[in-house]
Amino acid sequence: IHPRPSVLSLSPSSLSVDAVGLQRQIDELAAFSDTPAPSVTRILYSEKDVLARSYIKSLMKEAALSVREDAVGNIFGRWNGYEAGLPAVATGSHIDAIPFSGKYDGVVGVLGALEAINTLKRSNFQPRRSLEVIMFTSEEPTRFGISCLGSRLLAGSKAAADALKQAVDGQNISFFDAAKSAGYNICQEDLPNVSLTKESYSAFLELHIEQGPILEEEGRSVSIGIVTAIAAPASIKVDFEGNGGHAGAVLMPARNDAGLAAAELALAVEKHVLASGSIDTVGTVGILELHPGAINSIPSRSHLEIDTRDIDEKRRNTVIEKIQHSASKIATDRGVKLSQFTVVNQDPPALCDESIIDAMEAASRHLNLSHKLMISRAYHDSLFMARISPMGMIFIPCYKGYSHKPEEYASMEDIANGVKVLALTLAKLSLD
Amino acid sequence: IHPRPSVLSLSPSSLSVDAVGLQRQIDELAAFSDTPAPSVTRILYSEKDVLARSYIKSLMKEAALSVREDAVGNIFGRWNGYEAGLPAVATGSHIDAIPFSGKYDGVVGVLGALEAINTLKRSNFQPRRSLEVIMFTSEEPTRFGISCLGSRLLAGSKAAADALKQAVDGQNISFFDAAKSAGYNICQEDLPNVSLTKESYSAFLELHIEQGPILEEEGRSVSIGIVTAIAAPASIKVDFEGNGGHAGAVLMPARNDAGLAAAELALAVEKHVLASGSIDTVGTVGILELHPGAINSIPSRSHLEIDTRDIDEKRRNTVIEKIQHSASKIATDRGVKLSQFTVVNQDPPALCDESIIDAMEAASRHLNLSHKLMISRAYHDSLFMARISPMGMIFIPCYKGYSHKPEEYASMEDIANGVKVLALTLAKLSLD
């Protein structure tokens, strides 16, 4: 009854990516932003996020996918295979964007996945396992401090569900109130229902810009990165408290300046990271806030958020211990109170699935695209999807490795190559 | 025709300060705040500032003063003397409050001045020179980065008027739009009209909490501080710019982190201040902001605002030079751009007038209050009033020297003593 095409019948020339249409979609999505172009700011459950979600659902419907949305707004578009009862092959990424970032991070893995589906449809391919495109809710931790919120919940993370109970944003709006304002009328009890079983997917793939300079530095000789592992991230929140006071009247020996404690800790993070002995260890103080934040007031409180990552979990955890030791020592030396030192998350690294790596390599070879095996230093929804499904990632070169800023850029040629590798790999895994 | 009372006829017992009423006024004024009690936040031209201004004007009218308000909202309440053509004797302070501060800074010098006037009226004193209470607009630099805005303009500062041309607040609202929203419909051309001539006042006095611990540490043996000089303040704005990027993907050697440059500069400020060799040198980084301010983003921009003061102008300027040198060196070493290093103001110190100091000392002795001659390390509207009038300041002890925070406190006994010294000094200077 069903045709049984070999994936090899999909010749490179039969896979025609609509590059012009894809670029137009990327540009249209970028217009849903709270800051002016070229920057993009799209925060979870904001008005612009809601509009962008509608846009994605409309594209899914145009591609004749059946659309489902779960309680927190993970969006699924399914192309039913001719053995629709089998675990599906899924692919996807996110479309939320941190303040003043760019238009490719995440977006290429959602719009590119839809274009991979459309490309396969145009080539008359018929999937055996269903193919499913996923748009994950809130990969970025911007609003509630929890990264990969949608994929953590899909993977059944109790910690993420618990964290949402107390979660409030910078305006003291709770997660549930924010969700409600975006049309997701949910409560704590609904969260466990978001999780998927390990039988849902036979494979999960994510197409993403590299967000690092390695592929571009290879020049024209390498077109595609194939990820073998995702580095292990951890994030830490720190608060110092001192007496504050008037910047003119309190003499230097009488001060315990919470801002200077924060400055010292920021430099200590850099020092400990550099001392790890490995180029793969990174650490960043992306948030440093002073209270009350007036030029003539000694800071009485400071708040830092620290991100540290490594491909070696043990080495990363050593850095965390050293940061904690420095925070305590700085507090003692400066007479300030270390009122918070919280390791918010400390996720283990993930390995990509061998057979998916094989399929991605075969697809690249079939398309005459040279590839490079590499580590993902940024983490992704794939890190959490790996808990419930074999996982793989495809990287696209990006300009100077720039990401999380307006200058983020990937050429349409490189994006189209990534879409083709994704399409061919989805096709292959669908027939397995 | 006119009575000619000697100031000596004002015996300590004839001066009855209404301490209960004054405390109630202080508490009522504190309720006009954008943050919850015990903190006070009252920002220039905000809704709460407008309400507080009405409150002050109503108290002036209750005291039967003739009320005048200039273009930027400096408020004057005059008690006409029997030789009203002579230069008047003025006293006053401010009521604006930086975010999360207390209820005594400035306020004691406005409400206390009104109570000094009321006390003199109750004792049947008749002034020869008119007595005038001034409430200055925006002593604090919170909203537009310009401290002592009202008194600078009264003293004819062209620099302040010029700075207001470009001035915008954190929400990008111009000074003139903000003024308009508070009911002050002014333009650039109106600013020079705010200035007063050197013939306006024969003396200016300011009553203020000490904002330092010196008087309190003297214990019960000293009740009043008499200021001999005001320390010279300077403020600096610094911006660093780097490439930013993704906190996971950009390896440490490829970074130029604008946030770490800011952290280094903050510590350098402390180092240079401590190296000045004098306890009188202070320096503070009260504002340190990172852009984009996301945990997973390397800071691409940082902004610092630095306050440094000394009673020795040359020594303070040496500190500024060292800070500038450090900023340049940090920028070079870290490969970031020093895109701004602006010395926003660099005011000279002010000396208090000898004959006013004599009058304040005589008043203290007359009231059996022991006093201490001291430096004002915080600066005040008096610093600028000194440019157009002989100037003096009276300090009141305050709890632990706390200021610019909710714990700021002065006892009503100490405040009442300050009001009495002010009243007697005003009376004396009015008759001179």
Ligand SMILES: [Mn+2]
């Ligand atoms: Mn991202």
Ligand SMILES: [Mn+2]
């Ligand atoms: Mn991403």
Ligand SMILES: [Mn+2]
């Ligand atoms: Mn103040």
Ligand SMILES: [Mn+2]
């Ligand atoms: Mn003040």
